[in-house]
Amino acid sequence: MSADITKLQQLLYEYQAVRNEIVALRSRIAELRNAKRILEEKKPRTVFRSIGPMLVEIGLEEALRYIEDELEIAELRLKKLEEQERKLAATIKELEKKLGIAPA
Amino acid sequence: MRTVAAKIQNHEKLRKLQDELRSLIAQADQLRAQIDIINATIQDLAASIEVLEYIKKYGEGKTVLVPIGAGNFIRAKIEKPETVIMGVGGRLSVEVGIDDARKMIEERIATLEELRLDLLRKLEEINRKINEILPQVEELARQEQQK
Numbered sequence: 456m457s458a459d460i461t462k463l464q465q466l467l468y469e470y471q472a473v474r475n476e477i478v479a480l481r482s483r484i485a486e487l488r489n490a491k492r493i494l495e496e497k498k499p500r501t502v503f504r505s506i507g508p509m510l511v512e513i514g515l516e517e518a519l520r521y522i523e524d525e526l527e528i529a530e531l532r533l534k535k536l537e538e539q540e541r542k543l544a545a546t547i548k549e550l551e552k553k554l555g556i557a558p559a
Numbered sequence: 560m561r562t563v564a565a566k567i568q569n570h571e572k573l574r575k576l577q578d579e580l581r582s583l584i585a586q587a588d589q590l591r592a593q594i595d596i597i598n599a600t601i602q603d604l605a606a607s608i609e610v611l612e613y614i615k616k617y618g619e620g621k622t623v624l625v626p627i628g629a630g631n632f633i634r635a636k637i638e639k640p641e642t643v644i645m646g647v648g649g650r651l652s653v654e655v656g657i658d659d660a661r662k663m664i665e666e667r668i669a670t671l672e673e674l675r676l677d678l679l680r681k682l683e684e685i686n687r688k689i690n691e692i693l694p695q696v697e698e699l700a701r702q703e704q705q706k
Contacts, residue, residue: 483649490649503644503652510644510652518651525649 463550470543473536480533484526491522566703573699576692583689590682597675604668611661614640 494502494515502518503510513521618640624632643660646652655663 486648490647490651493647494651494653497653497655499653499655501654503654505650505652522649522651 459550459554463547463554466543466547466550470540470547473540473543477533477536477540480529480536484529484533487522487526487529491519491526494518494522569699569702573696573703576696576699580689580692580696583685583692587682587685587689590678590685594675594678594682597671597678601668601671601675604664604671607664608661611643611657611664614643615657 499515501512502515504513504518504521505511614637617637619637621637622634623637625635626632641657642654643657644652645655645660645663
């Protein structure tokens with residue numbers, strides 16, 4: 456019983472961490488899509504990319520490529536995390552049922 | 560027998576209301592934190608507009624002190640005051656005209672103000688629920704202590 460409760464606490468902690476990462480990733484994806492929209496609308500010849508505290512001048516094409524790459528990475532990671540979230544939620548639900556407690 | 564059942568019922572009701580109250584308080588705290596972040600961002604954006612106004616007014620060649628961190632500054636001359644390098648998100652920035660920059664900043668402020676209003680309304684609703692539940696929790700807790 457006590458081991459199950461400890462396990463449940465760990466799972467809930469892990470679930471929250473995954474949820475937080477999902478929220479951060481969704482926000483990053485929205486930010487990248489917004490940047491892409493602005494670049495496509497304004498079509499500036501030069502774009503600056505921040506590398507540490509510096510701004511480095513890059514072309515529009517390079518900037519759009521950078522956004523596409525970053526979006527691909529973020530979307531893949533999001534899919535993995537959403538899958539992990541679903542699995543964790545199912546395990547938590549099962550354990551809560553076993554312990555006879557109301558869902559958190 | 561009925562008293563025991565009533566006690567259990569009261570205890571269960573108290574526990575549920577306490578859980579609901581805790582959840583509402585947590586939600587209110589989260590909303591307050593989000594509102595604080597929005598307020599800070601609006602202040603930051605308003606400060607940017609102030610700088611743009613100054614740059615536009617005093618223009619090219621003006622010597623200013625640029626912060627380099629830890630309260631240290633270097634002297635720099637303003638060059639090309641008609642354009643501004645503006646962040647568009649995703650660690651990217653673009654060069655835009657000073658008036659466009661001002662317009663974009665003002666739009667962001669307006670969006671954030673709408674969002675703040677929405678969050679304030681939600682906070683008000685949660686506070687209303689808290690004020691509804693709190694006296695019930697206090698009353699049930701008092702009854703439980705008396706038994």
